[in-house]
Amino acid sequence: MKQSFAIIGLGRFGASVCTTLVETGQEVLAIDRDEDRVNEYMDIATHAVVANAEDEMALRSLGLRNFDHVIIAIGEDIQASILVTLMAKEMGVKRVTAKAQNLYHAKVLEKVGADHVVHPERDMGERVAHHLISKNILDYLELSEEYSIAEIRIENHKFVDRTLLELNLRQRFGLNVVAIKREGVKLIVSPSADEMVRLNDTLFVIGETVDVERFDEIMN
Structure with a gap:
């Protein structure tokens, strides 16, 4: 279903x-105070606007409250x-x-009402690290402190043709x-319970992080 986003x-x-x-x-509204950046996305986003996001009146004039989802991707400030x-x-x-720079920043964002906080650099670092240390994990994403989803390639013959x-x-x-x-x-x-797993299939699995890691160890 089509949704409206303001970035x-x-x-x-x-x-x-x-x-x-x-x-x-x-549908995407792109907002930045840097005119050059906005010009770059003028033909990409549905709408692109030069505005100071710290100006409450400017945000209200853009109808921010009418969007389904707002992503606050402000960098170092x-x-x-x-x-x-x-x-x-x-x-x-x-x-x-909202994008967080560090753990303290994330905690403050949560306290002021952010529904979801992301740590792009940390999350990408974790994904790259898991990919480097495991020949079977193709991608990895931490969903919370306890749960993860991973793409794991099946090369262990004990799991093939079953x-x-x-x-x-x-x-x-x-x-x-x-x-x-x-x-x-x-x-x-x-997939249904009677779906057969083949050699080199990639399974998208979700569960507690410790269980994902344990399964990957067995695959290795």
Whole structure:
């Protein structure tokens, strides 16, 4: 379903989010105080506006409260990030996602009302590290302090040519298989229990981080 997004801050993170949302057909308003940055995304975002996000009247005039989701991607200015997050929530924005520079910044963002806080540099570092130390983990994303989702390639023959029911990953490892990627086949979403696992299949598994890591160790 098409949604409306406002992105405040067109640094590397904000620009990447903007481009990805537009590519998926969403309506995107891009906001930055730097005119050159805004001009770069004039033909990419649905609308691109030069504005000082710390000016409450400017945000209100843009109708920020009418957007389904506001992403606050302000870079190094922690004070501005916190202020804009607070103003967005006070205006009645339904959902606010804010970028944090560090743990302290994240805690403050949560206290002033951010619905979701992201740590792009930390999260990317974790994903790269897991990819480097494991030949089977193709991608990794921490969903919370306890839970993760990972793409794990199946190369261990003990798990090949057996159904998900036979493998019983939920009982044995506490993991749920939410999708299977197989070469030459459309992504299998919510696979049935009788779906056969093939060599070099990629399983999208979700579960507690310790269980994801334990399963990866067995794959190795």
